[in-house]
Amino acid sequence: MKLKTMTMEWTGDELILIDQRKIPLVEEYVSCKSYKEVAVAIKDMVVRGAPAIGASAAFGYVLGAREMFVEDFNAFVKKVEEVKEVLANTRPTAVNLFWALNRMEDSLKKYGKTEGVLEYLEEEAMNIAKEDIEVNKAIGRYGAELLKDGDTVLTHCNAGALATVDYGTALGVIRAAVEQGKKIKVFADETRPYLQGARLTAWELMKDGIDVTLISDNMSGWSMKLGKINAVIVGADRVAANGDVANKIGTYMVAVLAKRHGIPFYVAAPTSTIDLNTKTGKDIPIEERKHTEVTHCGGRQIAPDEVKVFNPAFDVTDAELVTAIITEKGVVYPPYEENLKKLFEE
């Protein structure tokens, strides 16, 4: 079984990831031949973006299952729990990671025997990856209806092909609108400290020939005030049952500014990102990352030694700031508590 996209390649024996830390200056690939190498790649952000992390973890689970293989099914299941544990302990905020690992484990338990189990698990990981692409294309189709010919869309971070297995969520909406023949321009926040906007969003949109303008994060409000922005579309790391959205740090700021300027603020997110067990944004753990991300930029120190730093990787945008959530099952409008639940009942 094989799969190859902009973000990842599954050769059947290894998971090859484009090194997202080095884009756009260098196009390099990291080969993961063991589940521990996959875990390191997720932790070190070779791969990032909730759906891309989920699919990578699923392939990591396959590699781990092969490494742990023993004939006795119960012993095998027990040993693979360690694989799941290691892969789950890489990033705390993105719910897709746990979702993908749970799905793999559930499949394993349901399969119930060791004969053919490795092929079965590989197929399941492949399904996760392929479904992600299908989901993104469906999000794109629904979301594209919300954009008008000539619109300029602001996006934050990278919810693009590189954040997913392929096509992207927020950028998938933009791709779909462009495929429909609409002229769409994009403003990309650079997204400090990790610069996913400057490095990844700008890179992948330029690759696809989509008109993109890079700004520093603190220019988004002024760009809105100047009338340059018609809509905001971002991705999500987790959507709570009440519609609160955890996403890359700075998303909240953009949502507040969009509200002030009467600009629609859309979240493009697969239903796997929606966690009805998380009641509100207050229940979402926010990862704090290392200080050097803020004290350094472009690999160089920019701040004094020993300066104190606050570096939350994500923030939570209140449901009331979200115009709509674009999923693969359709566009969800408020009241979210009610309408998100319906998605899972259908």
Added chain:
Amino acid sequence: MKLKTMTMEWTGDELILIDQRKIPLVEEYVSCKSYKEVAVAIKDMVVRGAPAIGASAAFGYVLGAREMFVEDFNAFVKKVEEVKEVLANTRPTAVNLFWALNRMEDSLKKYGKTEGVLEYLEEEAMNIAKEDIEVNKAIGRYGAELLKDGDTVLTHCNAGALATVDYGTALGVIRAAVEQGKKIKVFADETRPYLQGARLTAWELMKDGIDVTLISDNMSGWSMKLGKINAVIVGADRVAANGDVANKIGTYMVAVLAKRHGIPFYVAAPTSTIDLNTKTGKDIPIEERKHTEVTHCGGRQIAPDEVKVFNPAFDVTDAELVTAIITEKGVVYPPYEENLKKLFEE
């Protein structure tokens, strides 16, 4: 006559400037022994910040007058015009530069003779520098009354000692509050693209032992939501007659976020920054700067080659978002149209 501050030292023979391009990694000084060396230092941004540029130019004028000295007064005045010209052509946008040079020239003409003129001009430059410090200390005294013991203040860019002759405007308020014995903490926006917050504000506050935490610009809103911020204080490049405030890009964003969270948003600005001839913010031209500021960070490229960039250096914050303007003549509250005018009538 001698003067020594964090930003500059006048030894009587030379102007020594801390090299603000190299802070915080290296503490280096540039010695200017001629007016041309001062001009180069301003042009190359060894010194920046409108009041600091103004005072530096005044000392440069003194050095130039010495170099040009001839006994005949009219011939002398004529020759010093060239000094003024060279110094004025360094940074065409900084208003204080022209203000300081015009004041020096007016003083020279008023003095009317060559006997003792060099000492007189030195004294006038010294007055400009000392008055700037006094103005900042007065702003500090008025502003400190607005801060409570235990407050954490968010600031954007560098309106500090390094932007002025000494003490600073926004950071002057913080210094004054600390001098009053209040425990004040500071959150400093790094202030992309030029990183004045990460490089200069963090450095000078740490030098003074003031508790400072560095954040990326897009973290300010989330910090407010978490209840970490009690007040915002920023400087200003120009205040219009209606209270609209032009300041470093990103200031508008911070003001909108402060409003949402019910956090007071203060502007610390000398009355020389208030321009009653500018009716509203719409009349303030906004400089767009070169794209490499955004595509690069810490001297390294962070975005794809050829990416489009929008890089406004300033933005305008609507008067309705400004809680008060702290001047050396007192704290001005809305309605600004009326109350700013009063400042100049007293």
